[in-house]
Amino acid sequence: MQRQPMICAFATLLAALYLPVSLAQPEPRPTPSGLRYEDDSLFIRIVQRSPEQLTAFYLGRQFNQAAIEHILDTCFVTPIIHNKTFDVLWLELDTWQFSRGDEQIPRIKRDYWPEKWDRSGLPQAQRSTFGWTLMPEKRDLRRDEGVGGSVVIPWQQQPFTLRMNFHTGADKQGPLKTIVFEDIQCVTDTP
Amino acid sequence: MRNRHALSRAAVYACLWFAALPALAADPLPKGLLVLDGRAAPPLVLNDLDGERWDISAARGRWLFVHFWATWCGPCRKEMPTIQAIVPQFDATQLEIVLINTAETEDTVFAFLAEVAPDITPLMDSDGLVTEQWQPRGLPATFFVDPQGRLQYLALGGRPWDSPEYLEFVQRLVGQ
Secondary structure, rough: HHHHHHHHHHHHHHHHHHHHHHOOOOOOOOOOOEEEEEEOOEEEEEEOOOOOHHHHHHHHOOOHHHHHHHHHEEEEHHHHHHHEOOOEEEEHHHHHHEOOOEEEEEEEEEHHHHHHHHHOOHHHHHHHHHHHOOHHHHHHHOOOOOOEEEEEEEEOOOEEEEEEEEEOOOOOOOOOOEEEEEOOOOOOOOO | OOOHHHHHHHHHHHHHHHHHHHHHHHHHOOOEEEEEEOEEOOOOOOOOOOOEEHHHOOOOOOOEEEEEEOOOOOHHHHHHHHHHHHHHHHHOEEEEEEEEEOOOOOHHHHHHHHHHHOOOOEEOOOOHHHHHHOOOOOOOOOEEEEEOEEEEEEEOOOOOOOOHHHHHHHHHHOOO
């Protein structure tokens, strides 16, 4: 008499154990909560560093104070991206959009910096290091390739949205993959 | 006489390389390795941490593991002990491990390597211009240059060089 309820309980337990796995498998979530996203083909984490952390990093690399002031005038968003597919995933910063509501936020590109470095008298070694800390403008991310680096926008007082678009396939003929991060903020120092 | 010896040694290495090709073709590459087009490696003349000059054009006849890195780069720090671990496993006449630090000071590099990879004397790309000329896809990155001075493979990002998959790849490459 008691066998049937036990079987039912066992089946329910199995279903409960299986359910989260089956739910986790198929659907990419285009709008991640928080600063992390992962599906079968892609991993993204966004690291936000405070002015104090940025200052410590660049001071440790012998950047002068004037150069650091130029850096702190802006907002660094630092995604770390890993291509988990066997196909090419295209990183193209020009296809990314920073916005708040209907307002587009322009990205600060690499050509912004040389004049700042000239004014602050930053040596070539530090210019080179700075270049390697920025996200590449364009990269055909191969199987198991990761990339990380800072993408720079003007300082924002209010939260903003980052829409990342990735073409897929060696010839970009695969489906466009879009991941949207909401409520990103330029980080301030904690008092 | 010395030239004749050098020539015959280069011929032996070339034969070893061609002999190793079928084995490499048969085995899939480890993850994160790209086959390059065999173009000539860019110039590379730098001083090492001890002030000794190193010139890639004088390094023909052996495979080169040309690795670009910096201490501030997290994946570089994670990868470095695995490079240190494979250094004793290769005869320098077969494979020379060449580390190029990108745009850091001698003090920074010395302090880091003394702890993590004491057997490695890196080349110092003090202004970062050699790194920019080689155009790695990021830091870290490792190029494999064949005994004739051609770029054959690129390892993307940090790789666990002391793991069986990667170690066997390098061993097959140099004909061990």
